[in-house]
Amino acid sequence: MDRPKFEIRDLSYYYGSNRALHRVSLEIPANAITVLFGPAGGGKTTLLRLLNRLNDLVPGTRLEGRILLDGKDIYSPDVDVPALRRRVGMVFALPLPLPMSILENVTYGPRLSGLKNSKRLLEIAEKALRGAALWDEVRDRLHEPALSLSGGQQQRLCLARVLALEPEVILLDEPTSGLDPISTAKVEESLKALKKNYTIVIVPHSVQQAARLADVAAFLLMGELVEYGPGPRLFTRPQDKRTEDYITGRFG
Amino acid sequence: MKEKLIEAVLLGLALTAILSLFVITAFILQAGLPLLISYGPWRFLTGLTWAPTEGEFGILPMLVGSLWVTVGALLFGVPLGLAVAIFAAEYAPSWAAVAMRPAIQLLAGIPSVIYGFIGLKILVPLIRDNLGGPGLSVLAGSLVLAVMILPNVIAISEDAIRAVPQTYRDGALALGATHWQTIWRVVLPAARSGIVAAIVLSMGRAVGETMAVIMLVGNSLRLPISPLDPATTLTSNIGLEMGYASGAHRQALFATGIVLFVLIMALNSLASLFRRRPASA
């Protein structure tokens, strides 16, 4: 954890005249799980989507400040956006398999970048599915539609789909909000195993989950970064009254 | 780079529609305007005589013919179509509403020449034997056109009726109104602008229809007075004479095309004006 993967500097973000983020500065360390948490509407999803420029698709928005990935501004005009998104993968709140087979879903990213060799694609798929702890469940049905999987399996498929890109960063927005406790535990286990090789940024779906996963935690309230620091410390000895209220309120 | 190229190609193709509209307008004008100007637009529109060999190009009988045929088509087609639309949106059990759609679509798909010939074989003798006149008449054209505009009337009015919020109906029914009272006093007024759009658009279709009309109206160049009189319309005259016309005669047919074009554009603009207006009570 020498140099931070992402450096977010004085970031403000507007939807029209509505300010969603206000002067947020934050460093996201490599090979660790960073947790963004806080009450609804705090800007967690927005911040996450800014990290791989997915919010470029939303009309009428404005961004101030800088986001550096490995020291380079990802919003500078010469950035290859699809390439950036391959480096910074995203798993959404709802499981969103594309209407194709399981195999086609997992290999979607590599196929976009031009890989056609089916043997190679199968290897990538197996590795990614193992990484998402799904391989054993789907190895015999790779050609079935992805929509035939259960919700929990679908979400792990989405994780595998991102892993197949071999990204450097994985962004996850409440990835377990639609899942039962067992599936949730499986996803959390995968994430903990994955952080050796990846930088992970997650919006958890509960404070408990935040506490379980956080190496670093950041508390966002109404677009402002209230507090951030090592997870274990932040959840046991929050420095800011508002953080404490939020944590204890939930725990209470 | 490749992406920019693709976007440029897509834009180019997307411009086809507006570009063709422009070229169509330009070429029709270029082919018809000279005669329209040299002959005099007023004389052209109000002249009673169409005698190409003598250089007489008055299209009033055709204008009147088109008008009669269209009004007749609306008179028969709109009430029937509206009733079917009300049926599909308000009365039909869901299986019937589902079954109606392909039927209406098929009705729209049947070639106009087939409608024309059936009309010629069945309606024309019926009219001649029971109502008098030559049979080939404004009435025959109107009746067949009425069937041909039905799908249009039905589809657009049905959409308009379905767009009326359910709460409107519930409110009226809760006050003790009958089903029909609810439709007549609440649903139809709320769907008014869509229904008007359906009528105006169908008017455009009726004015523009050619082949069925040629087969049915008798193509007489005299001014039609009674519905049983034969007539010529703007379209049927073009369709009949384009095959052999040349010189000033051909130009006059294009000038007729200009008149038709302007008429249709006006009707369609009117319809889209109504269509855009949201349903209001």
Added chain:
Amino acid sequence: MRRLWRLNPRTVDRLVGGLIWAAAVSTLLILLFVIVYVSANGFPRLSWGFLTGKPQNMGRAGGIWPMIVSTAAISAMAVLIATPVGVATAIYLTEYTRESLLTRAIRFGTEALAGIPSIIFGLFGFVFFVVYLGLGWSLLSGALTLSLMILPTIVRTSEEAILTVPRAYREVSFSLGASRWQMVTTVVLPGALPGITTGVVLGLGRTVSETAAVILTAGSALHLPRSIFAPGRTMAVHFYILAREGLSDNMAWATGAVLLLSILLINVVINRALVALVRRRAVR
């Protein structure tokens, strides 16, 4: 009207209800009548020789093979020209721009084109393709004219179909590193395919049944066209000429039956595609 209400709203309600059912039933009867009438007059005169033979004596006898070929060629070409243009237009409008003056102009053009009667297309096709571009009365002139005529249908149905593809799929595709065009080809087009098919087949149906625009641009030559630059007579035009000039009612009806059968088949395909579209939407 008001007096009627006062008199007895329940009676009025039942009366009108009856009328409305009657209207629906009579509309279906009209359709049924057309189909039965054409079939009854046409099918008894159909034969293999009629379908594969040459017309003789101006069509009073013989078959309609050249007309079948002309129809197929003109319709296929028209659809092949209009589909890429129409789908591209729809993609451009939905995926590549936000609403602007330009998109409004494109939409206006499409809408205006949809309202133009076929005889005007015929006049235009004649001065532009036949005369100005020097293509003469030919299958190509006919197809080009018809492709403009069906362009709006294809644009509109494609646009609607594209809009049924969920936004979320687009985001997923982008988030996995797709370029816009990759997103369109891997997610949008496969999802919109049934709807696009409907539009294309609808357009195909219109080209098969069109008469006014074709007769002025492709002509009415009786012989088998040897190239796309040769004139040809479609089934609809043949039917019209036989019927109007009173050459042979029998041959007209037989041609009409083939024409109607084609239209029926085309409509079955449309409905198949629609069903597929609805299914797809249900899965999502």
